[in-house]
Amino acid sequence: MTVDWAAFVAAEPEFAQITEARFGAFTHHVLATLRKDGSPRTTGIEVRFLGGELWLGMMPDSLKALDLRRDPRFCLQANPGEGTGMGGGDVRIAGRAVEVADGEARAAYVKEVEPPQPFHLFRTELTEVVRTYVEDDTYLVAQVWQPGVPVRTLRRT
Numbered sequence: 001m002t003v004d005w006a007a008f009v010a011a012e013p014e015f016a017q018i019t020e021a022r023f024g025a026f027t028h029h030v031l032a033t034l035r036k037d038g039s040p041r042t043t044g045i046e047v048r049f050l051g052g053e054l055w056l057g058m059m060p061d062s063l064k065a066l067d068l069r070r071d072p073r074f075c076l077q078a079n080p081g082e083g084t085g086m087g088g089g090d091v092r093i094a095g096r097a098v099e100v101a102d103g104e105a106r107a108a109y110v111k112e113v114e115p116p117q118p119f120h121l122f123r124t125e126l127t128e129v130v131r132t133y134v135e136d137d138t139y140l141v142a143q144v145w146q147p148g149v150p151v152r153t154l155r156r157t
Contacts (some may be wrong), residue, residue, distance in 0.1 A: 006052030089133030
């Protein structure tokens with residue numbers, strides 16, 4: 001089961017706000033895709049939250065775009081920033097990326113972002129959002145959200 005960003009926001013508004021803030025704190029993040037042989041590939045990427053969607057834009061024929069065309073599964077890791085503080089925690093999003101070649105959604109993205117042309121644009125369908133952080137210098141806390149399931153919170157000492 002997958003959902004768009006707006007469905008995640010509706011289901012878990014506070015968690016979604018924290019997630020957007022973590023991605024908004026820095027420009028560059030890490031995208032994991034799958035190569036032809038099934039091995040992982042990680043690359044840098046900028047992301048946008050616009051119109052109820054989480055968008056991934058990339059250069060034409062980039063390896064990550066070709067990976068996603070072949071196998072749409074991805075994992076996106078928020079930039080943790082400098083040092084070890086990771087204010088707001090470590091956040092990652094997993095799901096499927098669906099290419100948007102034309103239409104109103106692409107036109108709205110172009111108008112808002114003004115990306116260099118040509119480019120690939122993918123909207124995301126989420127399968128999981130995870131936030132990991134330290135609580136009270138005692139617990140490692142993991143919050144896990146999946147579509148149709150309430151957030152699970154796991155604590156370890």
